[in-house]
Amino acid sequence: MNRYDLKDKVAIVTGARRGIGEGIALKLAANGARVVVTDIDENDCQKVVDKIATAGGRGLALKLDVTDEKNIKNVIDRVSETYGRIDILVNNAGIFAQGELDKMETSVIDRILNINLRGLILCSKYVIPIMKKQNYGKIINIASIAGFVSFDISSIYCATKGAIVNLTRELATELARFKINVNAVAPGVIETPMTGNLLANNEVSKALLNKIPYGRVGTPQDIANAVAFLASDDSEYMIGHTLVVDGGWIAQ
Ligand SMILES: NC(=O)c1ccc[n+]([C@@H]2O[C@H](COP(=O)([O-])OP(=O)(O)OC[C@H]3O[C@@H](n4cnc5c(N)ncnc54)[C@H](O)[C@@H]3O)[C@@H](O)[C@H]2O)c1
Incomplete structure (x- = not known):
């Protein structure tokens, strides 16, 4: 359903070849945005753009x-040159x-920090000057409930997601006077390739479901609906907020 008016807005979504990012790209396009679908594999991105086109929307795979x-700088320059503006950045890429x-390889720690946090920071850094010139922009960060509550032996992941919640608040106050809204969405457990292994294990899946009062795991569409709201002017007065979309996990 097209609830929000994103007609002709230009959106970049990172990590959008599958999972939550794909859901967000499809949703923004369905609401009228021109969506730049980005990820590490351009062919997969093109498949998402094909789905967007089949549904009557517009997209570009990079x-x-x-x-x-x-790569970040080049993509942002290219999008800006192609469309003349960038209205929406969704920082979704994450591992x-x-x-x-004490048993984690330092290279694994670095990789989580680099993708989940440094990548999000740099994508924002390079898009902000364009949004400042426009005096308009929406930056939406995909955090996690793991930024608020502990999640089984995943301290570095939780640290990145907690940092995203704080960064969102701080950056939002820095950029509000430029009419750039920075907000975040904190998903609970969502069925995607990331959680495929966890959810395939009956015992783990049951334990996770027990923590969700709503009685089901989330879908990429659940998250995309929240992102579409934050990408629209219906959320104009929201600054630095993290919207929790988790079926009630952290409300208990
Ligand atoms: N699935 C969940 O339960 C859940 C819960 C909370 C938060 N999240 C967050 O949602 C976001 C999307 O997760 P998902 O569940 O769709 O996972 P996913 O693994 O299906 O998708 C993540 C995407 O990020 C991309 N990616 C990985 N490294 C990248 C890099 N260096 N540069 C660009 N893209 C890269 C992957 O290729 C993949 O397409 C992540 O930030 C994740 O932390 C997911």
Whole structure:
């Protein structure tokens, strides 16, 4: 359903070849936005753009590895040159890894920090000057309930998501005077390739479901609905907020 008016807005979504990012890209496009679908694999992004086109929307597929600063800068320049503006940035790319900290390879720690946090920071850094010039923009960060409550042996992942909640609040106050809204969405457990292994394990799946008062895991559409709201002017007066979409996990 097209609830929000995003007609002709230009949106970039990171990590959008599948899962929550794909859901967000499809939703923004269904609401009228021109969506730049980005991820580490451009062919997969093109498949999402094909789905957008089949549904009557408009999109562009570009390779964007959020650990590669040069790649980030080039993609943002290219989008800005192609469309003349960038209205919406959805920082969705992220990885999940569990492990006791003392047993975790430092390279794994660096990778989680680089993708989940540094990548989000750099994508924002390069898009902000464009949004400042427009005196308009929406930056939406995908955090997690793991930014608020503990999640089984995943300290580094939780640290990145907690940092995203704080960064969202701080950056939002910095940018509000430029009419740039920075907000976040904190998903609960959502059925995507990221959670595929966890949910495939009956015992784990049952334990997770027990924590969700609403009685089901979430879908990428549940998250995309919240993102579409934050991307629209219906949320104009929301600054630095993290919207929890978790079926009630942290409300208990
Ligand atoms: N699935 C959940 O239960 C859940 C819960 C809370 C938060 N989240 C967050 O939602 C976001 C999306 O997760 P998902 O569940 O769709 O997972 P996913 O693994 O299906 O999708 C993540 C995407 O990020 C991309 N990605 C990985 N490294 C990248 C890089 N260096 N540059 C660009 N893209 C990269 C992947 O290719 C993939 O397409 C993540 O930030 C995740 O932490 C997910």
